[in-house]
Amino acid sequence: MNKPTPEPRNPARLLLCSLAFLLFGLAACGDGSGSSPAPATPDIPFRKDGTLTFLRDGEPVVTIDIEIADTDSARTRGLMQRTGLPERSGMLFIFPQAEPQSFWMANTPLSLDILFVGPDSQIVSISKYTTPLSPENITSEGLPARFVIEVEAGFVDTYGIVETDRVRWEDLR
Template sequence: MVRYFIAALVACSAAASLTACTSGSQTDTQPSAKFVPLSIQTAAGEHKFTVEVARTPEEQERGLMFRTSLAGDRGMIFPYDPPRPASFWMKNTLIPLDMIFIRKDGTIARIADNTTPESLEPVQSGEPVAAVLELAGGRAAELGIAEGDTVSWTG
């Protein structure tokens, strides 16, 4: 899945403002994965998903790497407390993803749609965010999800 890109290698430390890179698993979900309901309120209505929570640094590093598919009603959320600038890359990510960068108030700051599998090009939030949501590539456009829409989840 997605590996975090570090603006500087020093950022890999615990005090860093960005989370960093690395390993993966070939399973479609992780054995200890936690799933929560998530909804996105758009101009066209509410869209519901069940998302895996990347809670630990290891889960965030692994993300959706090596997965070969992602159902249209599934995704992964990367929560940050406190909010911070986020930057991802697609190394070892085999499927295109939509990356939705979410502000602390739940509004969508930016959408990077159909990111290129296995790319090392950084995909950045552009501002501090409280979470990043990954959905199957093209799903945001298909559902009319746009910047300014509101995302909410529990957990």
């Protein structure tokens, strides 16, 4: 009896078959709900670029560490996909000019307090406890803001920050 001659091995075909088998196997491991969870995103580490102090009547209220977002790319990315921040930290957005600002939380899983700051460093508007992953616009209520500060939700209430307080920061980069 003659044995059939095996076909020569095709590495590309072998790779495709292996991938198909792996994907089929992973799909079979689902929870049966028909929906798959969002892929895990590794935590984005906090980068200390400076410090920012909240002031009332010229006296310090609290100082935080800040990441500074002063480029279009950094401002667009913001705190998207972050699952947490270190205690007493946040992000300072610096815009080229003062104008009404608008933010959204569509890719941000944290609830934030967002503080809009005028060109004179006075807080002009505060949005507390924003809704994570929401496409809703959060605005400076038509008021011109040159700076925006994002901190974890509850920060404003914890430290009693109010509109009319001022901020001062130091860039350590």
